[in-house]
Amino acid sequence: MRGAMTSPYPLEPDATEMRRLVDEAMTRIVHHIETLPDQPAQNVEGATEFARTLVEPLPRKGEKYETLLDQLFDELIPRSFNAAGPGYLAYIPGGGIFHSAVADLISDAVNRYVGVCAAAPALAQIEANVVRWFCEIVGYRGVGGRGSGAGGDETIPSPPTPGGVLTPGGSLANFIAIATARKNVLGDDFQRATLYCSDQIHHSFQKAASLAGFPAANIREVGVDGKFCIRTDALEEAIGRDRSAGFTPFLIAGSAGTTATGAVDDLPRLASIARANKMWFHVDGAYGALFALTARGAATLRGMEQADSIILDPHKTLFLPFGTGAVLVRDAMTLRRAHSSHADYLPAMQSDEELVDFCEISPELSRDFRGLRVWLPLKMFGVEPFSQQLDEKLDLIAFATAELRKIEGIEIVAEPQLTITAFRLVVPGLSDTELEDLNRDLLDRINARQRVMLTPTILDGRFVIRICIVSHRTHRGRVQMAIDDIRAAVAEVRRDVRNSAVPNSDGVRNSP
Numbered sequence: 001m002r003g004a005m006t007s008p009y010p011l012e013p014d015a016t017e018m019r020r021l022v023d024e025a026m027t028r029i030v031h032h033i034e035t036l037p038d039q040p041a042q043n044v045e046g047a048t049e050f051a052r053t054l055v056e057p058l059p060r061k062g063e064k065y066e067t068l069l070d071q072l073f074d075e076l077i078p079r080s081f082n083a084a085g086p087g088y089l090a091y092i093p094g095g096g097i098f099h100s101a102v103a104d105l106i107s108d109a110v111n112r113y114v115g116v117c118a119a120a121p122a123l124a125q126i127e128a129n130v131v132r133w134f135c136e137i138v139g140y141r142g143v144g145g146r147g148s149g150a151g152g153d154e155t156i157p158s159p160p161t162p163g164g165v166l167t168p169g170g171s172l173a174n175f176i177a178i179a180t181a182r183k184n185v186l187g188d189d190f191q192r193a194t195l196y197c198s199d200q201i202h203h204s205f206q207k208a209a210s211l212a213g214f215p216a217a218n219i220r221e222v223g224v225d226g227k228f229c230i231r232t233d234a235l236e237e238a239i240g241r242d243r244s245a246g247f248t249p250f251l252i253a254g255s256a257g258t259t260a261t262g263a264v265d266d267l268p269r270l271a272s273i274a275r276a277n278k279m280w281f282h283v284d285g286a287y288g289a290l291f292a293l294t295a296r297g298a299a300t301l302r303g304m305e306q307a308d309s310i311i312l313d314p315h316k317t318l319f320l321p322f323g324t325g326a327v328l329v330r331d332a333m334t335l336r337r338a339h340s341s342h343a344d345y346l347p348a349m350q351s352d353e354e355l356v357d358f359c360e361i362s363p364e365l366s367r368d369f370r371g372l373r374v375w376l377p378l379k380m381f382g383v384e385p386f387s388q389q390l391d392e393k394l395d396l397i398a399f400a401t402a403e404l405r406k407i408e409g410i411e412i413v414a415e416p417q418l419t420i421t422a423f424r425l426v427v428p429g430l431s432d433t434e435l436e437d438l439n440r441d442l443l444d445r446i447n448a449r450q451r452v453m454l455t456p457t458i459l460d461g462r463f464v465i466r467i468c469i470v471s472h473r474t475h476r477g478r479v480q481m482a483i484d485d486i487r488a489a490v491a492e493v494r495r496d497v498r499n500s501a502v503p504n505s506d507g508v509r510n511s512p
C-alpha cells in the first residue's frame with residue numbers, strides 16, 4: 001500500500017487514499033448533519049475575534065488531514081449562523097440538500113468542462129435540461145417536448161423559445177438579466193434610460209443596474225401600498241413624467257416575493273404597463289418564483305410568465321446548497337445577442353437551437369458543472385417532494401401567524417403572501433424610539449435561546465421582526481419552538497416595561 005506521505009505525487013492520491021479522504025470527511029459530515037436539530041441556531045459570540053486569530057502566512061509544509069478536519073468541524077464550522085439547521089428562520093433560509101453535496105463531489109471529481117457544448121455535450125445537455133425545467137416551472141411557453149414551438153403552420157410566426165442559464169446566485173442573475181435587456185433594447189446609448197422598481201425590491205437590483213452602467217439617478221424607486229406591493233398608479237405617473245422630461249423609460253422590475261415581507265407585486269398589471277410602454281419586464285423571483293411548484297404559489301405568482309426575464313434562486317426555495325441561481329428569459333435569443341463573442345482558440349460553437357454553449361449566453365467561460373447539483377436530486381425524486389416541502393412551508397407560516405396573533409401585544413405588520421410574516425410588539429404609550437428599543441430587546445431575547453434565529457427589518461419606519469420559513473429541515477415542531485420562545489420573550493419584555501413604568505411604593509422606579 002502506498003501511504004499518503006511516501007507518494008512522490010501527493011496531488012494524485014491512490015484508491016486507498018481517495019477512500020480515506022472521503023471516509024474521514026464523511027464520518028464528520030454525517031455526525032454534523034445528524035446533530036443539526038440540537039445545534040444552536042446561531043453561535044457567533046466572539047466569532048469575529050476568533051477569526052482574526054486565524055490569519056496566517058502561506059503554508060510551506062503540510063499538516064495532518066485529520067487534524068485539519070477536526071479544526072474545521074470543531075472550531076470553524078460551529079462559530080456561525082447555522083444556515084443549514086431547522087431553526088434558521090432568518091433572512092431567506094436555504095438548507096442545503098445532501099444529494100446536491102454528493103453531486104458536487106462527483107462533478108468536481110470528474111471535472112469536465114461544460115462551458116462549451118463540444119467539450120462535454122451530454123453533460124451540457126443535462127444542465128440545459130435543468131434550465132428547461134425551470135422555464136416550465138415559471139410557466140414559460142414553448143418548453144416541454146423536444147422541438148415544441150418549431151414547425152407547424154408557416155403563416156404564424158413561431159413563438160420565441162425560452163432559455164436561461166444557471167448562475168452562482170440571484171445577484172449575478174439580476175446582473176445578467178439587466179445587461180441582456182440593455183443590449184437588446186437600448187444598444188450603446190443608454191444614459192437617458194430609466195428603470196423602475198418598488199422601494200421594497202432587493203438591493204441587488206440597484207447594484208446590478210449600476211454595474212450594467214446605468215446612472216444611479218435613473219433608477220426610480222416607486223412607493224408601495226399597504227401590502228408592500230408596488231403602487232402601479234404611481235409607477236405609470238413616473239413613467240409618463242420621465243417620458244415628458246426626455247428620458248427613455250426602459251425596464252420595469254417586479255418583485256415575485258420581496259425579501260422583507262414576501263410581497264408579490266401585481267405582475268399582470270406590471271406586464272401590461274410594460275407592454276403599453278414598450279418596456280422590458282423583469283421579475284425578481286429569487287425567493288418567490290419556485291413557489292409556482294405549489295397550487296397556492298402559482299395563483300399568487302400569476303403573470304410572472306409574461307416577464308421578459310425572471311431570476312430565481314434554487315439555493316433558497318429549492319433547498320440547494322449556496323451557489324445556485326438562475327436567470328430565465330422568454331426569448332433565448334436575447335441572451336445570445338447580449339453575450340455571444342468569438343475566439344479563434346475555442347472549439348466550434350453549436351449552430352442549432354437544441355444544443356447550447358453556456359459561454360455564448362452568459363458572462364462566464366470556465367466554470368463548475370453546476371447543473372448536476374440540481375439534476376441529481378430532481379431525477380432521483382421527481383419534483384413532487386419539492387412541491388410538498390414548499391406547500392408545508394405555506395402551511396407553517398399560516399400556523400405561525402395565527403399563533404402570533406394569540407400573543408398579547410403582537411401586531412402583524414405584514415401578512416404572509418408566501419412564507420414570510422413580519423411582526424412587532426406594541427405597548428401602548430411608548431414612543432416610536434421606545435418601541436424600536438423594545439423590539440430590539442425582544443429579538444435579542446428570542447435569539448438568545450438559540451433554538452431559532454430571526455432577523456429584523458424596517459417597514460414604514462417601524463422596526464419589525466421577520467419569520468421566514470423555507471428550509472427543508474424546518475417542520476411543525478421547530479415552528480412551535482419559535483412561537484414558544486417568542487411568547488416567553490414577550491412575557492419577559494412586558495414584565496420589564498411594567499417594572500420600569502410603574503413606580504413602587506417609594507415612588508422610585510425599579511431597575512429592570
Ligand SMILES: *Cc1c(COP(=O)(O)O)cnc(C)c1O
Binds near residue numbers: 168170171287313
Ligand atoms: C436573495 C435575493 C436576491 C439575491 O440573490 P443572491 O442569491 O443572494 O445573490 C435577489 N432578490 C431577492 C428577492 C432575494 O431574496
